[in-house]
Amino acid sequence: MTHIMHRLLNTPYPVAVAGDGPYLIDAQGKRYIDSASGAGVSCLGHSAHKISEAIAHQSKKLAYVYNAYFTTEALETFADKLVAMTPPGLDWVFPGSGGSESMDGALKLALQYHNERGEPQRRRFISRRQSYHGCAIGGLAISGNQIRRMLFEQFLPESHFVSPCYEYRDRSVDETPEAYGARLAQELNAQIEELGPDTVAAFVAETVVGATAGCVPPVPGYFKAIAEVCRKHGVLLILDEILSGCGRTGTYLSCEQDGVVPDIAVVAKGLGAGYQPISAILVSNGVVDTIARGRGFFFHGHTYNGHATAAAAATAVIDTVRSENLLENVQAMGVRLREALRDRLGQHPHVGDIRGRGLLIGVELVADRETKTPFSAETMLWNTLQKTAFARGLICYPGFGTADGVNGDHVLLAPPFIINETHVAEIVDKLAPSIDEAIAAVRKAA
Numbered sequence: 001m002t003h004i005m006h007r008l009l010n011t012p013y014p015v016a017v018a019g020d021g022p023y024l025i026d027a028q029g030k031r032y033i034d035s036a037s038g039a040g041v042s043c044l045g046h047s048a049h050k051i052s053e054a055i056a057h058q059s060k061k062l063a064y065v066y067n068a069y070f071t072t073e074a075l076e077t078f079a080d081k082l083v084a085m086t087p088p089g090l091d092w093v094f095p096g097s098g099g100s101e102s103m104d105g106a107l108k109l110a111l112q113y114h115n116e117r118g119e120p121q122r123r124r125f126i127s128r129r130q131s132y133h134g135c136a137i138g139g140l141a142i143s144g145n146q147i148r149r150m151l152f153e154q155f156l157p158e159s160h161f162v163s164p165c166y167e168y169r170d171r172s173v174d175e176t177p178e179a180y181g182a183r184l185a186q187e188l189n190a191q192i193e194e195l196g197p198d199t200v201a202a203f204v205a206e207t208v209v210g211a212t213a214g215c216v217p218p219v220p221g222y223f224k225a226i227a228e229v230c231r232k233h234g235v236l237l238i239l240d241e242i243l244s245g246c247g248r249t250g251t252y253l254s255c256e257q258d259g260v261v262p263d264i265a266v267v268a269k270g271l272g273a274g275y276q277p278i279s280a281i282l283v284s285n286g287v288v289d290t291i292a293r294g295r296g297f298f299f300h301g302h303t304y305n306g307h308a309t310a311a312a313a314a315t316a317v318i319d320t321v322r323s324e325n326l327l328e329n330v331q332a333m334g335v336r337l338r339e340a341l342r343d344r345l346g347q348h349p350h351v352g353d354i355r356g357r358g359l360l361i362g363v364e365l366v367a368d369r370e371t372k373t374p375f376s377a378e379t380m381l382w383n384t385l386q387k388t389a390f391a392r393g394l395i396c397y398p399g400f401g402t403a404d405g406v407n408g409d410h411v412l413l414a415p416p417f418i419i420n421e422t423h424v425a426e427i428v429d430k431l432a433p434s435i436d437e438a439i440a441a442v443r444k445a446a
């Protein structure tokens, strides 16, 4: 009996009662290794007591003030530390409480920026197919994720989509990765020119595509070429680092590895590591200056923006990432996990691709390796895989629609930054038989 309207209304949920490093423990005492950090959130694991102490300390001192009237030491310290972690040029922080909220804020910021510059007609957004930018209306409108849009399509404002950067499926055999990236930048250029450059506000992309297509990193040079196209047309570049940011890929922002600094970036999940709900829009000096010289205030804000307790938690998370050298551990364990997956699954007849960056890793499952034919949507392989993994005490994040928005399956792995080699081995030892069992089960049911 529950009064909670859970996501699945007809399915009982196990009750999680405790955490221990990368493990979750349920009410029956069963231990699960959390190789997804929930949904890419719990980057310090489930028992980082320093963060809990920082929260307790701040909430006893001062839990909340209304952001229209006050700032707090906790909030200012958080912003200073966050800016120190990010590339020069992104020197401003607009705090929020979750990814979707901040993504919608980022879109409104782009619209206001152009308005202040005397170009209010720049109101179009271009993003990519096979993408996800949040479940609020703005973020959903620019999300290519067909399934998540489906029921709300008629209510979503106009958006425009170009191809994702999806090397495994879309790079031709006679094309280098660089040439493929350049081709995609040309496609964006053509789309902007077709719409009319002076009508386009921003291009939005996940630096590493997350749950929609299963951790797809960009090819070398892709974002540099994209940034160049945006700059040429006065179109802002907004990077969604809600999942890929905050150290998940081994650098604080993932775009550092692509050599680009966007005009606006959004971070969320790893920012509070699950100890508090917190997100941030990171904003370039150029955008902030324009608004400061224009109306002087951002026409946007939520009651909980800048929450002092959440800010104290995020500061403690950043301090921990730094003091425990966790970016280095993400790099090292990311390599180990990808190697271990390739050793174990690299020749598997139903594993098409193992990819990712740092500890954001995707394993794409296919019915046929040679032709890359996906399992059809009806098999719901991803769903069975979640169950076979859970039964073995493995939390992973399987997804669907990988290949074309409808068909295809993948497993997303995003373990906590604190994992070691023993945890890597345990994840792979549990994942491999879970995949075999799930495939056997859907085959039998077909």
Ligand SMILES: Cc1ncc(COP(=O)(O)O)c(C=O)c1O
Residues within 6 Å of the ligand: 039, 098, 099, 100, 101, 103, 132, 133, 134, 135, 206, 210, 211, 240, 241, 242, 243, 244, 268
């Ligand atoms: C890339 C990306 N953007 C946006 C969101 C939405 O964030 P939230 O669920 O915190 O609203 C997510 C969440 O999964 C995400 O992965």
